Amino acid sequence: MATTEKTEVKFSEARKQEIERIRGRYETPRGLIMPLLWMIQDDYGWISYDAMELIAGECETSPAWVYSIATFYTMFELEKPIRYHLQVCNTLSCGLCGSESILAHLEDRLGIQAGESTEDGRFRLTAVECLASCGTGPMMQMNDEYYESLTTEKVDAMLEEWNCD
């Protein structure tokens, strides 16, 4: 969940122009919510409550409405970014292919439970709903990238690599 820490958020001049350029694509101002969430995430790395209020003002809706959409998609970062954010799909197809054991293995290796971050602040582990890669389960997303058809061996190799940097 988003932290309450304050960062001043605003749209840059370039962003403002971009917003005006794409506004016409949407039937209602509300249609802009998703692109604006992406803009904030790209510019700040995460989406704070303040940012949601900013977006709400731009889209003529309530902050609650933006909050609802931002929390629906696990691709939106609602906490300050962390070096490695691992999101393991928890939904049926991946579940049938063994996502539970992948998640358990990660919890074990990182020494944290899903929903927590490691003490050194480098890894965060989250169990998420379907990431639309059901054909290649079990799968997870690390920051913006997909890692598919996971096995515990593959996971170990990845951790090895990420731990070295």
Add this chain to the structure above:
Amino acid sequence: MAKITINGVEQAVEDGLYLIEAARRCGVDIPHYCYHPGLPVEGNCRMCSVEVEGIPKLQTACTTIVQDGMVVITDSEKVVGERSDVMEFLLRNHPIDCPICDQAGECGLQDYYMEHGLHDSRITVSEKVKKKKRVDLGPNVVLDSERCILCTRCVRFCKDVVGTEELVIKNRSNHAEITTFPGKGLVNPYALNTVDICPVGALTSRKFRFQCRVWYMKNATSICPGCERGCNIWIDHHENKIQRLRPRLNPDVNNYWMCDEGRLDFHWINDDRVLRAEGPDGLMRPDEADRAVLALLSNPGDVLIVASPRSTNESLFALKRFVEVALPGAALTGGSFRPTGDDDGFLRLPDKNPNSRGMREIGIAGDLENRLNGSAGVVLVFENDLLGDRPDLESVLAGKKVVAFTSNRTATARGADLVVPVTTYAELNGSFTNHAGLRQEFRSAIRPPGDSRSVFDVVKSLSGLLGKELGWESETALTKEMTDVITGWGVRVEEETELHAG
């Protein structure tokens, strides 16, 4: 008109209706959760699935618009099986804590489980997803997240009826929950309507929760006295105490809704009532009280009678007749110093009295302030808290003999020489005429406490003592005459309304 066939019976229904509504009008109830006739449709719960001939998959009746020639089956094995499956999913994580749930007895899950579910649970209690049991959404509404079936009725109410978009669903799937924006509350002045339309026990009223089991309560049809809109309401009562007020469907006035202020304003009926008449020498029986009043009426020219737009039409009509017949020469005025509010564009109106228009149409002049400043030495105040609303009037009333006919221990009662208890609207059959001129009748819900009498009974007794006749055998006769003489007040045929609409 469209001709449709429901379960083998051909029926003609209005064009453009949703199938669920068309079926209801044909007497076929299709079970539903997310559908509510006062909200835009969403079709998320799947409970209303039915078979439509020519379409291989089941269709949701709440999103399907009737078409001429449509053949619909609502009771086939396939449909019944679907309902029971939907019930099983809805109850998958439901805590089933009916014994401590306020909704028990009027719960969509209980009712439909008995009708359409009756499956054995495949889930043990420890496998259920746990969520927060007590979330204070705002000052009036409490959420139990575990009980929520995510039908979004409450979300749509805030978005589409009041336009505040305060409630949303956050997260997805098992983690999904109703919430406000972090740090903000559900504060719109109509928030408690979400409790009515929540089909389960997820949303409860902070004031009503754990107060009374619904099956103990009796219901009476009434009209909210909170402002000149006159929202139609149910008075739910138990052991002669009002437990809660709920809106009653009237498309011409308040639809399915009422405001929180009106809904929560009933404790004055239960508490702090004047039970016996009281004079300088202490408590009095009603007949003693009437004689004490009579003793003040020897010079009608010195008497001012103050009526109130909080009184019923029947009380006002009786009062007017009383002055004409039994007390000619006395002055009759009406009005109110109750602080006004705003017209919020939805239901709440500025005038916080329910019957200002009725008082006008009955022909009681509204020159209250002038009259009070006049020379009358005796003032009979009927159901009007002059001093509570305008404390500065104390100096005006000082030196006058004041009789307060009142239900409660108001400031006016405390400053009066004589206090006579009268009933509230909840203990009367009567009517209010709302801002639009609609005369709306209501029925007495509870028994008058103590020696409280209706204004009709009081003035009838006083006239008797003065040797005059008001001319009505009963209140029914009064109502008949009143509705005959005042244009547009003819008795309205009450539309039949459901006890638990939606």
